[in-house]
Amino acid sequence: MFHAHPGLKNPEYYVPGLPADYVAQRYGIAPDDIAKLGSAENPYGASPKARAAVADALDRLHLYPPWTAEPLREKIADTYGYQPDQVVCGAGETEIISLVIRALCEPGGKVMMPAPCFPIYHLFAEAEGRMPVLVPDATLRPAMALDPEAYAAAIDPDTRIVFITNPHSPSGTWLEEAEVRRMVEAAPHALVVLDEAYVHYSDTPGYIHLAGEYEHLIVLRTFSKAFGLAGLRIGFGVAARPIIDALLAVKPTWNMGQLQIAGGVAALDDREHVARTVSTIVEARHHVQGRFGELDRFRMVPGSRSNFFLVEILDPDTDSTEVFNGLLERGVIVKDGAVSWRGLDDRFLRCDVNFTERMDRLVDSLADMD
Ligand SMILES: Cc1ncc(COP(=O)(O)O)c(C=O)c1O
Numbered sequence: 001m002f003h004a005h006p007g008l009k010n011p012e013y014y015v016p017g018l019p020a021d022y023v024a025q026r027y028g029i030a031p032d033d034i035a036k037l038g039s040a041e042n043p044y045g046a047s048p049k050a051r052a053a054v055a056d057a058l059d060r061l062h063l064y065p066p067w068t069a070e071p072l073r074e075k076i077a078d079t080y081g082y083q084p085d086q087v088v089c090g091a092g093e094t095e096i097i098s099l100v101i102r103a104l105c106e107p108g109g110k111v112m113m114p115a116p117c118f119p120i121y122h123l124f125a126e127a128e129g130r131m132p133v134l135v136p137d138a139t140l141r142p143a144m145a146l147d148p149e150a151y152a153a154a155i156d157p158d159t160r161i162v163f164i165t166n167p168h169s170p171s172g173t174w175l176e177e178a179e180v181r182r183m184v185e186a187a188p189h190a191l192v193v194l195d196e197a198y199v200h201y202s203d204t205p206g207y208i209h210l211a212g213e214y215e216h217l218i219v220l221r222t223f224s225k226a227f228g229l230a231g232l233r234i235g236f237g238v239a240a241r242p243i244i245d246a247l248l249a250v251k252p253t254w255n256m257g258q259l260q261i262a263g264g265v266a267a268l269d270d271r272e273h274v275a276r277t278v279s280t281i282v283e284a285r286h287h288v289q290g291r292f293g294e295l296d297r298f299r300m301v302p303g304s305r306s307n308f309f310l311v312e313i314l315d316p317d318t319d320s321t322e323v324f325n326g327l328l329e330r331g332v333i334v335k336d337g338a339v340s341w342r343g344l345d346d347r348f349l350r351c352d353v354n355f356t357e358r359m360d361r362l363v364d365s366l367a368d369m370d
Helices: 020-027 048-060 070-080 092-103 120-127 148-153 177-185 208-212 241-250 258-268 271-292 320-329 356-368
Strands: 087-090 110-114 131-135 159-165 191-195 217-222 235-238 298-300 308-313 348-352
Touching: 020 320, 048 258, 070 087, 070 235, 070 258, 087 092, 087 241, 087 258, 092 120, 092 191, 092 217, 092 235, 092 241, 110 120, 120 131, 148 177, 159 177, 177 191, 177 208, 208 217, 235 241, 271 298, 271 308, 271 356, 320 348, 320 356
Parallel strands: 110 131, 110 159, 159 191, 191 217
Antiparallel strands: 087 235, 217 235, 298 308, 308 348
């Protein structure tokens, strides 16, 4: 008989957005007619430069990649003003999050996060036998934005890891640099993780420079969003060397394949793809905000600087699961707050920002349910 460790007694798994093919088949809708607004993917697809580099890298499939993904590490270091030994690469940010929890918090140690937040933080903390501490009072309605003072106040002397997401998920709300510094400085005894997965959509350079200032901070980024490489699986963390050294020690040795390394290096040079994506999202976000004014039963939670936003259901006679299913029947996929996040409930849906036509489709479908 095997013995799984106690964190795995009742394992829980991530609930992803539904795939378009599944919805098309189930509801008899043409796949091209599906508005997929539940996975925060890039509407333009992958960076063309990354696609070409991945095709070239096929010639190297028989070779082991460098175990630290060195060419990608060097490119990231060069792009953001760090040394390669201050960078760790992973199969998406998701892998880096798992490494951070394993390497930088002992079993039973406290891992702090706002509620609601990206569920991977607490799913991995639990699966690894660490103790997730969700702080609900720091994300208050109706704004659903993180309150830096309340969050800083919740940091205990025995907190080991403090997660901050900016823009926040699922609300998309934004923290100013002084607010992030305030929380980082409130946890000198812990590791602070600043997750900037969606930072491009804020149309700012973000706060990756802070990793050079604070020895207890790691900044995480992904290639899954603005670079359009969610299917390739690339993410990275930037931090002081002792943090990176610890992560390298627990990292599955060859976690990054030749295709990921090649695609990541090329994507970082594809400024055009990122710029086009960001400007489309920023414009569509503005457009959909205007259109929500037409709806009585739904409210767009304002303040998103990301490629998604929360919709609050104002009508007490319906709930998020009913609206979620009603949208599916109309070929629109979003995320149901009742099942996708701890600390969110059946009053909320999360919807992606995508092409303007798809935003119209979302608003028209919500209006149609009136
Ligand atoms: C807040 C946040 N962080 C990190 C990620 C992880 O992205 P990936 O593992 O694709 O890099 C996601 C993905 O949805 C996210 O929402």
